[in-house]
Amino acid sequence: MNEQHLEPLRRHPEGRALRAEVDLGRVVRNLGRIRAAADGRSVWGVVKANAYGHGAVPVGRALEEAGIHGLAVSSLEEGLELRRGGIECPILVLGGLRPEALPAASAEGLSVAVVGPEHLADYARILPDHPVRLHLKLDTGMGRFGLLPSELGECLPHLQRLSPWLDGAMAHFATADDPDRGFAHRQRRVFDLCLAQLSDAGIEPAQRHHGNSDACLRGLLDQDTHVRPGLALFGLAMVPEGRALGLEPALELVAEVARVKAVPAGATVGYGRTFVAPHPLQIATLACGYADGYRRDLGNRAMVGFQERSFPVVGRISMDYLTVALPLDVAVAPGDPMVLYSADPVAPHSLERLAQTLGTIPYELACALHRRIVRRFFP
Ligand SMILES: Cc1ncc(COP(=O)(O)O)c(C=O)c1O
Structure with a gap:
């Protein structure tokens, strides 16, 4: 960053003299580097937790202007904050939503991750009146959100009813930063088996995405159509490949x-x-x-x-x-x-x-x- 931003902050004399300087140009350049590392796959930019502290709305706007496919957040509130900030691109709520929140998500055009089997019947009842784009989350080994492979079979009838709204299937790596790729490959195999089971039931979500920043940087993307980086957008990396790519902290x-x-x-x-x-x-x-x-x-x-x-x-x-x-x-x-x-x-x-x-x-x-x-x- 150049030195001019270190000029004293113009502020009220009693104001707090502490500020975070965020270089949006760097965020956008990092997006370009991630796209290249991900062989041009479309990007869901993860901007939850106030864009990792960087400021969700300004960062989201910069990414939207740079033509990002969409933004991903943790909660309904975070999605609404982006919409109120004038962001129009797709927004995906990663943490899922209770059925009562679907009308609000529908009104604001938010996409939602389906994170478990418990609400599928309610979703199928509500969506015809309050349409919401869905991404089915599969638990391939992260052990938090997502349908387990063992739950998939009994959920297929509900998922078939939901399939008109099902845009994507997704999962999350537990060890994308680990030099030993064994577990990541196992998660990938589980993902593929789940997708095959869905396909046999006539469910073919157009988007598939398993990869966070480290997965993009370390080539763990396989047949994915989209990627979901967060940290790397902000130029921060956990793996050496991030520096090699020239990511710039913002x-x-x-x-x-x-x-x-x-x-x-x-x-x-x-x-x-x-x-x-x-x-x-x-x-x-x-x-x-x-x-x-x-x-x-x-x-x-x-x-x-x-x-x-x-x-x-x-x-x-x-x-x-x-x-x-x-x-x-x-x-x-x-x-x-x-x-x-x-x-x-x-x-x-x-x-x-x-x-x-x-x-x-x-x-x-x-x-x-x-x-x-x-x-x-x-x-
Ligand atoms: C479901 C999901 N996808 C993607 C990401 C982005 O991960 P990263 O910041 O490591 O790229 C996160 C972050 O925690 C996440 O929870």
């Missing part, structure tokens, strides 16, 4: 310095006094804390970027603030921007590196970015 988290103070050796900082200044230094306080989604266990473990260098986060993270230690000779003043999450994947404060530090995945850190953080979008 988000930076930037906070302005709220206060700076010089402290003597022996001074302590924050709750619990977990940081003791080893020598005189400066402490910069930033208005970002665990209420913003910046994890409390990053205290005394993370770095932030400032003027092309990195400096340590010291002391405990509090609800709304964190503290950074800088040598006395570094010129730093209130209002200066510091980068908490860098878009440079190899920076010590990239989402991927921080996730590694915490023993978690970048998904968790990105999704946790609270809605109270101002998001600024760049084309």
Whole structure:
């Protein structure tokens, strides 16, 4: 990202000086890279959880303008948020819906994943009056949502009644990132057997999709017509193939310095006094804390970027603030921007590196970015 976005945020003088900078151009370029890796298959872009913290409506609009097939969300509410934001492309609710919610989905033109056998009869009763496009989810080994292969036979009569609305069959890999492809291949075989069983009953959904980001990056797509990437759209990847493809992280988290103070050796900082200044230094306080989604266990473990260098986060993270230690000779003043999450994947404060530090995945850190953080979008 260029440096101009690091200009001080124009805001109310009392406003919180914390913002997520989202480069939509990068999201769109990542879409192009994923399409190429998926040999041109159509893309359902997964934008649940506020587009993994990046901002669902602006990200969705950018992807729609870039000609994406559709967007996938977790819940009815997330789908409605996109429609209210003016998004017109297909939207698929991955988490399924109770029958009572079908009229609302129908009115807003939302597609819905059928995630279990329990509501099939109700669906068949409601859909003639409230048509909704359906994607049948099959549990090929993920073990959460979806009809089990053992349940398919007894569900076929209901599925035959639903087939006019059945656009797709889908499943989800449990181990797409695993160098050992054995289980992924097993899931694929189960998927194929289920599709054959459906076909024998005269049910031939036009779309089939099993692949998330890692499946796209690692060529686990087989006969699928569509793919369902999320993380890779945001330039974050769990597998080395993501970097090789040139995916670009799209988000930076930037906070302005709220206060700076010089402290003597022996001074302590924050709750619990977990940081003791080893020598005189400066402490910069930033208005970002665990209420913003910046994890409390990053205290005394993370770095932030400032003027092309990195400096340590010291002391405990509090609800709304964190503290950074800088040598006395570094010129730093209130209002200066510091980068908490860098878009440079190899920076010590990239989402991927921080996730590694915490023993978690970048998904968790990105999704946790609270809605109270101002998001600024760049084309
Ligand atoms: C059903 C389903 N499909 C696709 C995705 C996208 O996965 P990823 O972000 O790993 O690409 C998810 C994400 O959790 C999901 O639950």
